[in-house]
Amino acid sequence: MPAYGFEVYKREDGTAQLRQNPRQADVIREIASRLLAEGGPETPAEIADDLNGRKEPTPRGARPSKRIADSGRTYKWTAAGIRKMLKSEALMGWKMESRPVSGKKYYVTVPVVDKTGSKIRMAEPIFTDEEWRTLQARLSERSFPVSPPRHVTPFLDVVRCGYCKGKMRMHVSRRKTKSGRSEYPKFRCVSPRTAGGKTQYGCKEQVSWEPDRLLAALELHLMKQFGDVEAQERIYVVGANHGIRIREIEDLVSAIKADTEPGRRYGTALARLQAEEMLGKLDTEYKSLSEASTVDRWEYRSVGKTWRQMWKASATPELETLLRENGVRFLCYREHFELFSPERLKM
Template identity: 25%
Template sequence: MRRVLFAERISDDRNEKSDSIESQHDKLTRRAETEGATVVGTAVDLSVSGDVDPFQRKELGPWLTEENLSKWDELWVSTQDRLSRDDIHFLRFVFWAIEHNKTVLVLDDPGFNEQMHSRTGRLLLHAKGLGPAMELDRIKARTKDSHERRRFTTRWTGGIPPFGYRPVKRYLDGKTATYLEQDPDMVKVLQEMRRQVLAGQSFFGVAKALNESGEHTARDRARLRRGKPVHRRGAAEGVPEQWSETTVKSLLRDPALLGYKKHKGEVLYDSQGQPVQVAEPIFTEEEWEVLQAAVEARIQTKVRRVNGTSPLYGVVWCGQCGSKAIHKSSVHSGVDYRYYTCGAWPKEDRCRGISVRAAEVEEWIEIYFLQRYGQERVTEKVWVPGTDNTRELEATRKRISRLRHLYVEGEFEDNPKEYRDRMHALRARETELAAEPVVEGHWSETDTGQTFLELWGTLDLEGQRKQLIKSGYRIEVGRKTFDVTPAPESWPERKTRMEHLGLSGE
């Protein structure tokens, strides 16, 4: 009995149609029926380039392992390049087949298997392998040239679009090309992410909200557009990717949200030194400046909320060892008992641990805070954008250096005018950027029209926690000790401050 394995492959190298696989299978099946061979398996590799090693292919590779070699005797393909279009990979497979006494049948080359077993035949096979390899090199070169030509245009050259955008086909100048446009649903998500960060939410908190609401990442959205299931690396198909603190932070700092085109992670600039605009920006320049300032402030913030850990995390500290206090609760006989205890104890010997009732701490801090700030006006920070062209100036000078290098290498021998025009534009932009002063952006305090006493009643415990941190409050609790920084005001201090505010101190 002849046990036959079919190897079928289709790639995107030659814009092959999906029915190419069907055509391969029909030819192989008819041949098997004619010769009375038994087909033990079919390895179908879809969208696999011809330069992928047969031993590394997802479907064919497992059939070539030691554990599966005994299951088949002959490997059949419709044409030689279905095995490989890389001459080195092709010859390696040929010698492997000889070593393991396997028959290889190529439908359009009846003498293939016989040639494998003679030196002259193998020489011919080597020559045959060079043809597909050279064609593959030409395809790669054409693809690279095509990408190079389109790189600095407003067209989308492929890949996963930035979050907030989706690819669309447009018919322009007699040709169909792909461009990017804003996706309204993703834009709403980005605006909400910006609002949360400006309100003081952590990157972790934003990620948690995105995961709870079931928002898909850019990668999963791209899969769904192609009709494929979502997939988290290391998990089964259908399990979506999760947002993380890192992905949220990276997304909100990505200049692609301004519609800029990127290559290898860097923004592309045209010959005039301007970013290549591939789509409408998600945020205005002012919105972007404010967001970046809030992101940087969040990155530099030392006291961060650990969700679900402590209602006053970052406010209450251990008065003995200086560690952050953690919140613990338990229920006994239907009564909820809550305490703040030292976060270091008992893991570290430096502290014997403290434990105080949470309700008492929260009540006292509210009294102290409102005593000191209750009649003060609440202000909010507003970002005043600055101007700093240092980064763009540095990028422009690098482009001047690269352009000069290309000129020395003879890139512009046939078109020296293009070199002069591009260099002139870059030099002019360099001069313009160097002349502009650097003005640092800064936060400005503006009155909200409320006092802290009016605001306090509208805040939940998390909002009160954030407000206490903004106001610089720190509570150190110990055994029979309760220290507040800044210290509560004395009566003379309180009276003087209230008179200064135009209020009665009586």
């Protein structure tokens, strides 16, 4: 599947080649020129709105699959889509391939190189080398780091709405007062629901609590139920493979039993006692190895402190992880709270 801006065609000898798609290449050059315009450059979002207003087909919309075409689904230009398209080296005619990102579920597209380490050009580039460098520099200038949120919800995976069991997030209302701008944080249910044909956030009960009161109640319930219980963390254990040693023991047992016959190593009464002792030890080891789990599994192991000690000494992220891994949920209702915890945590 060629990148947007290119198309496949067959030459007279039947070989498939890659060449620029005139209309798509013009759209790409137009977008670049508008981003690079001196004095009044446009933003990717402004350009996307204009292209959508003109009903210009997007890269995916220009070549929809049969399934998408049959569904009637349409696509729109977006600022992120424009930036991603203009950063792809496919626009310079290079042969590209998708590679998985370690530990992730998505792929990155990178140029293919030959044995000499050189990129392979499949078609005439849409930009000159100088135009490409200028465009990439401008795109980098217009990249802004995303600031971390000021109000991070503590115990996000632990605190839940008692009615819908959905998550509750920290929501901050801001109002100007005579003394200046003030903030009013609250935990609110954020489960999505449809009302009047629109998506709204927060179940019908609209549960909300002030953070100080909710967190104080969480601590009170935790300490009351299992504050003096030894805290445990969840550990992933790789199953042991004792197959080699088990086969060794089986061979040893057979050999020792054979040597207990008259005239063999353990053929005398005294030597036979030694053989029986050896066989007993091997039998015990064999049973132990046979009963050992060979399956990868999760296990809970003590951290060496009680929950009360952990609560006083640990940071919120560590406590949240510990509570989540132990299956603890703190349910919030309009008038009360309820702590859900597994039986093994209860005193």
